[in-house]
Amino acid sequence: MKSYITMGSLELIQTLSGHSGRVWNVCWHPKGTYLASCGEDAIIRIWKETNSDWITTMLLTQGHTRTIREIAWSPCGNYIASASFDATTSIWDGRSGVFECNATLEGHEYEVKSVSWSSNGQLLATCSRDKTVWIWEAKDNEYECASIINAHTHDVKKIRWHPNKDILASASYDNTVKIYEEYLLDSDWTCSHTLASHQSTVWSLSFDKTGERIVTVSEDKTVKIWQEYKAGNTIGISVTNNESVWKCVCTLSGYHTRAIYDVDWCKITGLIVTACGDNMIRIFKEDSDSHMHEPSFSMVCSMNNAHTQDVNSVQWNPTIAGQLASASDDGLVKIWLYNEQNA
Amino acid sequence: MTMMENLENINPKLYKKVEDRQITAAEKDEDIVDAFDEREVFDIIRNINDPEHPLTLEELHVVEENLIKVNDAENTIDVKFTPTIPHCSMATIIGLTIRVQLLRALPPRFKVSVQITPGTHASEESLNKQLADKERVAAALENSHIVEVINQCVSDIKY
Numbered sequence: 001m002k003s004y005i006t007m008g009s010l011e012l013i014q015t016l017s018g019h020s021g022r023v024w025n026v027c028w029h030p031k032g033t034y035l036a037s038c039g040e041d042a043i044i045r046i047w048k049e050t051n052s053d054w055i056t057t058m059l060l061t062q063g064h065t066r067t068i069r070e071i072a073w074s075p076c077g078n079y080i081a082s083a084s085f086d087a088t089t090s091i092w093d094g095r096s097g098v099f100e101c102n103a104t105l106e107g108h109e110y111e112v113k114s115v116s117w118s119s120n121g122q123l124l125a126t127c128s129r130d131k132t133v134w135i136w137e138a139k140d141n142e143y144e145c146a147s148i149i150n151a152h153t154h155d156v157k158k159i160r161w162h163p164n165k166d167i168l169a170s171a172s173y174d175n176t177v178k179i180y181e182e183y184l185l186d187s188d189w190t191c192s193h194t195l196a197s198h199q200s201t202v203w204s205l206s207f208d209k210t211g212e213r214i215v216t217v218s219e220d221k222t223v224k225i226w227q228e229y230k231a232g233n234t235i236g237i238s239v240t241n242n243e244s245v246w247k248c249v250c251t252l253s254g255y256h257t258r259a260i261y262d263v264d265w266c267k268i269t270g271l272i273v274t275a276c277g278d279n280m281i282r283i284f285k286e287d288s289d290s291h292m293h294e295p296s297f298s299m300v301c302s303m304n305n306a307h308t309q310d311v312n313s314v315q316w317n318p319t320i321a322g323q324l325a326s327a328s329d330d331g332l333v334k335i336w337l338y339n340e341q342n343a
Numbered sequence: 344m345t346m347m348e349n350l351e352n353i354n355p356k357l358y359k360k361v362e363d364r365q366i367t368a369a370e371k372d373e374d375i376v377d378a379f380d381e382r383e384v385f386d387i388i389r390n391i392n393d394p395e396h397p398l399t400l401e402e403l404h405v406v407e408e409n410l411i412k413v414n415d416a417e418n419t420i421d422v423k424f425t426p427t428i429p430h431c432s433m434a435t436i437i438g439l440t441i442r443v444q445l446l447r448a449l450p451p452r453f454k455v456s457v458q459i460t461p462g463t464h465a466s467e468e469s470l471n472k473q474l475a476d477k478e479r480v481a482a483a484l485e486n487s488h489i490v491e492v493i494n495q496c497v498s499d500i501k502y
Contacts, residue, residue: 022481040481066485069478085482111482129482155479173476201476219475258454259475277454277477309451310477330451 008340010281010303013323014054016333018045023327025070025313030077032319037333038068044082044092046099047333054335063090063101070114075121083112089126091143105136105143116168118161125168127156133170133180135189151178151191158204162211163267169214171202177216177226179246195226197248203260209267214246217260217274223284225250225295235293250295255282255302258310264324266316271338272297273324275311280304281326283338300340307332350395352427358404361389378415379449381408384422387448388441392496394433403427405437410460418452420445425460434464438474439483440496 021040028035035047035054044060064084072081080092080099089112091103109130116125124136124143133156135147155173162168168180168189177195182188200219207214214226229237230244239245258277265272272284283301290296307328317323322338364382369375385408389401400406410423422441426434442457449455457474459467473479483489 067481085485113478129479155476157478173472200472 005285005287005298005300006340008283008301008338010283010301010306011337011339013335013337016047016054016056016335017331018056019043019331019333021331022309022329023312023331023333024067026315026325026327026333027071027073027080028315028317028325029073030075030318032317032323034073035325035333035335036071036073036080037325037327038071038082039327039331040067042066042068042084044068044071044080044099045333058099060092060099060101063092063104064088066111069112072115072117074117075119079121081115081117081124083115083126085111087112087128089115089124091141093141102141103143105134105145107134107145107148108132113155113157114159116159116161118166118168119164123161123166125159125161125170127159127170129155131156133159133168135168135180147189149180149189149191151180151194152176157201160205160207163207163209164211167211169205169207171205171216173201175200175202175218177202177205177214192243193246195246195248197224197251198222201259204262206263206265206272208265208270213265215263215265215272217263219259221253221256221258221260223252223255223260223263223272223274224248225252225297227293227295249293250297252284252297252299255299256280261310262313262315264315266321267318268316268321271300271316273314273316275314275326277310279307279309279311279328281306281311281314281324281336301338303336306336307334351431351433352395355396355398355403355427357398357402360399360401361408379413379420379453380415381411381413384411384413384420384445384449388422388444391440391444392498393427394436394440394492394496400424400437400441406441419454419456420449421456421458423458423460425463429463429465431464434459434466434470435473436489436492436496438470439480439489440493442474442480443484443493444497 023039026037038044042064046058047054048057066085070083082090087108089105090101092099093102108128111129127133133149136143137146152172153174158171175198178191179193181192198218202218205216212228216224226246227249231239231242256276262275281303284297285300287296307330309329313327391400412421445455458471
């Protein structure tokens with residue numbers, strides 16, 4: 001253990017109960033003022049801090065007939081998209097102050113596993129157990145399918161847009177991560193890169209704030225960091241056709257004892273948080289002497305029994321540094337604050 | 344999932360059932376905490392019915408006490424099961440049924456793993472991966488037809 005690592009602690013702010021059955025996902029409003037959660041009970045709960053107490057301010061019901069696997073707040077904060085095992089994605093419009101389901105996106109053959117808005121809110125991506133990734137264009141509350149991509153060979157688990165470009169990444173049961181871009185020549189979406197290194201299902205991924213690095217987590221109990229090398233890079237990584245390449249530059253193994261279900265790379269602090277099937281939440285920080293091409297990360301916090309069952313989802317608050325939310329099979333949502341200790 | 348019209352394994356080998364568990368005085372005493380052991384987990388799953396034979400998983404040697412590992416302190420239970428034939432198409436539904444039965448009977452603190460006995464099925468690796476994927480298991484358990492088949496397998500189980 002290096003001596004200059006500053007360990008931190010995770011302080012439980014509040015436990016939020018209300019869902020019946022497992023909670024699959026939590027998502028912060030872009031301003032960090034609201035939190036949405038969803039799960040097995042097919043209900044979306046919206047939580048707000050009122051007099052330093054987190055309470056349910058809205059319940060979104062009757063949008064889905066089966067489990068809601070994931071929710072995503074649009075970058076403007078006016079809409080919520082929800083991905084369900086009922087094979088549909090619903091769009092909830094909250095501009096009036098009350099959320100109403102005003103569109104249902106159909107087309108996937110089986111369960112929709114994940115949904116994500118592009119940084120400008122004009123594109124929406126969904127993925128499913130039917131192995132496909134769909135890209136939807138959002139215009140005046142109308143959603144049109146722009147592309148159906150068949151690149152994975154199995155169940156697609158997670159989909160995430162680049163923090164500021166129209167570049168998409170997906171993680172799959174086929175153990176790979178794929179990157180998609182739109183080719184201007186024929187304006188068609190194509191898989192441009194396949195990131196292969198994990199030995200089992202890749203459950204989740206997250207871009208860093210630059211979008212040039214991705215962190216991935218897997219059933220194989222490891223965390224991997226991937227770096228993009230653009231054409232003409234100075235360290236001599238060869239690229240063909242002027243396209244960039246993605247390389248796995250770091251693997252964190254030996255920390256997690258079961259499958260890792262979620263990961264989030266904080267855009268403010270650069271901290272990485274993981275949600276694990278061993279009921280724990282862990283936080284990783286890049287070392288001060290870390291090298292870009294061979295980065296090193298240290299675990300700065302591990303919370304034993306963060307929940308009493310599998311942790312399914314973790315997400316950093318986008319505006320309050322160190323605040324994060326987690327969701328678990330134990331039916332609870334928890335709000336935490338990471339404090340760096342000044343020893 | 345459709346039931347086979349013709350039995351896949353027409354003449355399965357039959358095995359003798361184990362004797363009933365003898366309940367000790369300590370186990371009857373509510374004040375003594377007794378940890379879950381292999382025999383207890385075996386008793387929960389031994390009388391599951393085979394999806395295609397009027398026989399239990401115990402009688403077909405699909406489940407055996409010595410293929411169960413329990414660590415009560417660490418909340419883990421690992422069950423290995425042996426399909427009656429190496430190409431058994433019922434293996435997924437049998438594994439799922441064992442999983443459901445354990446989920447329903449055990450406290451939620453347990454992490455349950457259900458896998459094929461190594462070397463006993465042609466698609467062992469992909470079946471194990473499916474059975475370990477809790478998201479796919481959760482989705483399967485929302486499918487009314489699959490749940491119906493599972494409930495038939497676990498109906499009239501006597502403890």
